[in-house]
Amino acid sequence: MQNKLTYRFLGAILLFVVSTASATEITPPEKVGLDSRKLALIDTMLNDDIAASVVNAATLSIMRKGKLVYHKAFGTRGPGASSGPLKTNDIFRIYSMTKPITSVAVMMLVEQGRIKLNDPLSKYVPAFASTKVMELGKLYTQDRAITIADLLRHTSGIVYGFFGDTEVRSLYRAAGLRDNSQTLETWANKLADLPLEHQPGEVWEYSHSTAVLGRVVEVASGQQLDQFLKEHIFDPLGMNDTGFYVPPQKVHRIVEPRAPRLSNPAVKPRLLSGGGGLMSTPKDYLAFCTMMLNGGSYKGQHLLKPQTVVKMTRNQLGDIQPGNYNLLGGNSGFGYGFAVRLTGGGLSPQSKGSYRWAGYAGTHFWIDPVKEMIVVFMIQNPGQSRHYIRKVRSWVYGALK
Numbered sequence: 001m002q003n004k005l006t007y008r009f010l011g012a013i014l015l016f017v018v019s020t021a022s023a024t025e026i027t028p029p030e031k032v033g034l035d036s037r038k039l040a041l042i043d044t045m046l047n048d049d050i051a052a053s054v055v056n057a058a059t060l061s062i063m064r065k066g067k068l069v070y071h072k073a074f075g076t077r078g079p080g081a082s083s084g085p086l087k088t089n090d091i092f093r094i095y096s097m098t099k100p101i102t103s104v105a106v107m108m109l110v111e112q113g114r115i116k117l118n119d120p121l122s123k124y125v126p127a128f129a130s131t132k133v134m135e136l137g138k139l140y141t142q143d144r145a146i147t148i149a150d151l152l153r154h155t156s157g158i159v160y161g162f163f164g165d166t167e168v169r170s171l172y173r174a175a176g177l178r179d180n181s182q183t184l185e186t187w188a189n190k191l192a193d194l195p196l197e198h199q200p201g202e203v204w205e206y207s208h209s210t211a212v213l214g215r216v217v218e219v220a221s222g223q224q225l226d227q228f229l230k231e232h233i234f235d236p237l238g239m240n241d242t243g244f245y246v247p248p249q250k251v252h253r254i255v256e257p258r259a260p261r262l263s264n265p266a267v268k269p270r271l272l273s274g275g276g277g278l279m280s281t282p283k284d285y286l287a288f289c290t291m292m293l294n295g296g297s298y299k300g301q302h303l304l305k306p307q308t309v310v311k312m313t314r315n316q317l318g319d320i321q322p323g324n325y326n327l328l329g330g331n332s333g334f335g336y337g338f339a340v341r342l343t344g345g346g347l348s349p350q351s352k353g354s355y356r357w358a359g360y361a362g363t364h365f366w367i368d369p370v371k372e373m374i375v376v377f378m379i380q381n382p383g384q385s386r387h388y389i390r391k392v393r394s395w396v397y398g399a400l401k
Contacts (some may be wrong), residue, residue: 024088024283027067029399034062038399039070045395050075055362055381057086057255058388061282062396063290063374071282078256078380088282090253091246092378093262095276095359099210101288102274103152103337105217105228107308110148114220120145121156124219125212127192133157134168134195146200148216151209152336153316157196158207164325168197177208180269184225187271188215203323204334214274225272236301237291239284244269244277254279257380262361276360282376285365289374293367312336313355313369344370349397364389371400 029036039062046058056078062070073086109115115124122129128146132139142157150156161172171194177187191208198205214225221228226244234242246254246265254265265279287298292313296304304312315333322328331348333340338355341348350356351370358364362379377392379385 024068024071026071027069029064029069030401032064032067032069033401034064034069034399035401038395042070042395042399043072043074045391046074053258055379055384056258057090057380059086059088059090059092059282059376059378060392061088061286061374061376063286065372066290068286073282077254079258081254081256082252086255087253089241090255091241091250091265091279091281092255092363092380093265093359093361094278094280094285094363094378095361097280097285097357097359097363097365098274098276098278100292100337100357101229101233101278102210102213102217102225103312104233104288104292104304105225105274106148106152106213107304107312107336108232109217109220111305111308115148115216117147117149117152119148121147121151121212121216124216125188125192127189131192132195133199134197137167139195142196143199144201146196148213149316149336150200151213151216153334154204154207154209155201155317155320156207156209156212157198157200157203157205158191158209158212159197159205159323160207166197166324168195171195180271182271184211184215184218184272188212198323202320204317204320204326204328205323206325206327208275210337211273211275214272217274225274233288233303234284236303237284237287237298239280239287242278242280242284244272244279246279255378255380257361257382260382262380262382282378285376285378286374289365289367289376293369293372293374313338313340313353313367315340315342349393358385358389360385362388364392366393 029039049055057075059073071088073088075086077086133142146156159169161169175194217228218225245268251266291298291303292309295306296309313335316335317333328339331342333342338357341350341352341354344352351368354366354368356366360382362381362385365376367374375396
């Protein structure tokens, strides 16, 4: 009981230091159909979690009908970080929330005619023309070539090596794919030397596919991936704090976890991972999500055509089923860079057609076009990722009138 009271007391103190961006205009929730009293309960619950050391830092941002109604930070930046309360413009490792951004880059090049969805991957990374498929320890040729569409929807046959226990994944782990000192070109060629776990187009399997797309962007555009993303996505959207590393003048804004140790954002990597290498802020990622919800446009900047956004956020799997490791969960398909909700109702309050993704350290977002809503949640605690996906979803939809 005493511990519970202590947590409440600490929560009250932390509530006092909850930060909102001073230059950000917050719309009264009732104007867009949200209950401010129920949103205030989120403050209490997140402050309780901070006081109980569930997480040391969290931000939650909610937009509805184009209006920002909730944009708050809780806790501190964490051990080893600059002291002081967390702010809504502090910088998080977003890991796999990089993937939707890289996918947008690819679709921009598709619109420009520099990439076609049915292009073979070997057109951009020739080494993949001879990549084999491993089945029961034996190597076979590909039944058909890996396409750009396969990479966008994770049906390439490529997998990840850091989870799962198969012969192919063991080969991935031994190959040095996580070595950040190599170039993206070298990395892609190294991956092409390893066998696929499935024939292209046969199975959905979460994978390095989007990181390979980063190399496709480089070859098709003639620019390094970081340069392309900055010029064509980050600058037009005003995502000034998003990139593959954090420059010295911004290092004090990096959010650190209690444990485990994560990547060091202050070190500029040679390997630019389009699958998981970016750092960002809640504000920046809200801008990206707003562009998607607006059909490819943001404050007069037109990144994609509306029909392209529709294609990206519609299930592209058809009859293709997940493989051994289904990270999609029930009632979800996959578009070009996003998981997509197939039906409404059931255990999830999300609408049919909602789309989403998450990052290793606990960041996640979703966009609900039916309810005209965007939610971005950021923590740096890998073990709490799934826990907060469920909780935040319940909190936010519970506040709808």
